[in-house]
Amino acid sequence: MSRESSLPYVTQKVTRGPILRTVTASGTINPVITVQVGSYVSGVIQSRYCDYNTQVKQGQLCAKIDPRPYQIVVDQDKANLAVARAQLIKDKANLAYAKASYERHQRLAPSKVISRDALDNAKNAYDQAQAQIGLDEATIDLRAAELRAAEINLGYTDIISPVDGTVVSRSVEMGQTVAASFQTPTLFLVATDLTIMQVDTNVSESDIGAIKLDNKASFTVESFPNLPFRGEVTQVRQSPQTIQNVVTYDAVISAPNADALLKPGMTATVRIVVDERDDALRAPYQAFRYTPGGVAALSKSPDDSPAVPDGSVRLWVLRDGRPQPAVVFPGLDDDTYTEIVKGDLQVGDEVILGEAESAAASQKPGFASSRRSRERKD
Structure with a gap:
């Protein structure tokens, strides 16, 4: 009374397209050059002429200490x-x-x-x-x-701006006493050009080796989550930063800011492209994790199947309604697709990603025993 039915498979076609391997990191938006304007002498601030966002010229008077x-x-x-x-x-x-x-x-x-x-x-x-x-x-x-x-x-009682730029920070008020006994106090921060920003990213030590100068990068900020910004790696600094036993390195990303959307101090989520293929034969990454019958090792074949060559893996392709093995040599992957360097695959082949839940449920012991019980009653 029982009848056989083919297992329903989840498949996806082999296609051609780009593959990007990226490194994800977080960082902070900063001006490229920020000049600290301080005081060499001590005294009481008599007058203040600059405030936040003030456009200043080189030599412009920003504050006056009582002379x-x-x-x-x-x-x-x-x-x-x-x-x-x-x-x-x-x-x-x-x-x-x-x-x-x-x-x-x-x-x-x-x-x-x-x-x-x-x-x-x-x-x-x-x-x-x-x-x-x-x-x-x-x-x-x-x-x-x-x-x-x-x-x-x-x-020195005249606090002047040494560069042309924009005041991004002010830490002085009229009547405040400035003490320059041990170190120069910072009164103003002047960013020279806010139309060009940079992202200082914290890249883990496991990923820093793959990052090179001029790598393309994209990033988003919380203020504009759907607006990606483009840039490239301009500097990979050698100085490590250790926080709670985690070592990171600073990779500097250029960030053009002609529309003045980026503000100093914003948090950015950065994707740095470390390798890419423009038109690669690609298969879904999940297909490399599937084997029929629960076989664990992709490179190991059943006794009735030949072993795969070194460096290759076996994918399973749905042909004529049945899974067939296809030996391929994988290349670059981006956790979504994997490049097929060579092998028994072509554009349009349907690789198997897994088996449907209904098929998996039919393999459960309870389901099988109830099925046998129904068959005995029949």
């Missing part, structure tokens, strides 16, 4: 320089007198009108006057250097 303490130092150094110059003039006059006195003693010495000691005193006074001129000139140079240093510090 009065530094102006006082400049005035003091100017006075000290004036004193040094006046002292030089005075000592030059003293040098002229000492020179004249010494020359007069030289003329009188042969006639014994003056003592030898008087001549020596005149010579000593003349030498000291000459040395004093050198000391005064060195003092003038010292005071001038101190004045220049004070003027430079006074100039």
Whole structure:
């Protein structure tokens, strides 16, 4: 009374098309160049002229530190320089007198009108006057250097932008005290060009070896999940980053931003293409996992079938309603399709992905026993 029925198979046709092997990573959108604008001197912020998103030019004044303490130092150094110059003039006059006195003693010495000691005193006074001129000139140079240093510090009270760009961060307010004792505080962050961004990705150490310069990449951000952005790998940095014993490397992806959709700090999901085939003969990846009868190893064949060559695998193709083996040599895969380098497959062949659930259910013990029970009743 029983009747045989063919098992229903799930199949998919062999096609031609692209195959992309990619590496997936997460990263952060950043400007290509971000300049930190800080303060070299300490003081109270007197005025602030730049804010978030301010377009600045090179040399533009962004903030002003109270200059009065530094102006006082400049005035003091100017006075000290004036004193040094006046002292030089005075000592030059003293040098002229000492020179004249010494020359007069030289003329009188042969006639014994003056003592030898008087001549020596005149010579000593003349030498000291000459040395004093050198000391005064060195003092003038010292005071001038101190004045220049004070003027430079006074100039540092003007916080200016060193580049053309956009202010992306500000950490200063009017009346705030800036302390530059140990390290330069950052007051502004200026991005030079927000039309060109970059994605700093964290690539695992298992994938970093496959990434090369100029690899194509695409990424999406949470603000525009359905809008893919394109770029390419511009840098693979050698410095490792270890977080909770996980080692990653920074692969930098270029990100053109002509429409200003990308903002600094956005999180990006990146797919980097490490290998590709434009027009490959391909079979579904799942077909390589199927064998009829639950055979575990694809490369092992039953006793009545020949062994497959090294480097090849056996796929199962539905031909004339029955599964037939086809030996193929696989190539590149992308977890969806696998390239068929050569083998017994052609475009249009239906490879078997699995057996339908109804067929699997018919193999259960309970189903078989109930079927036999019905047959005995019949």
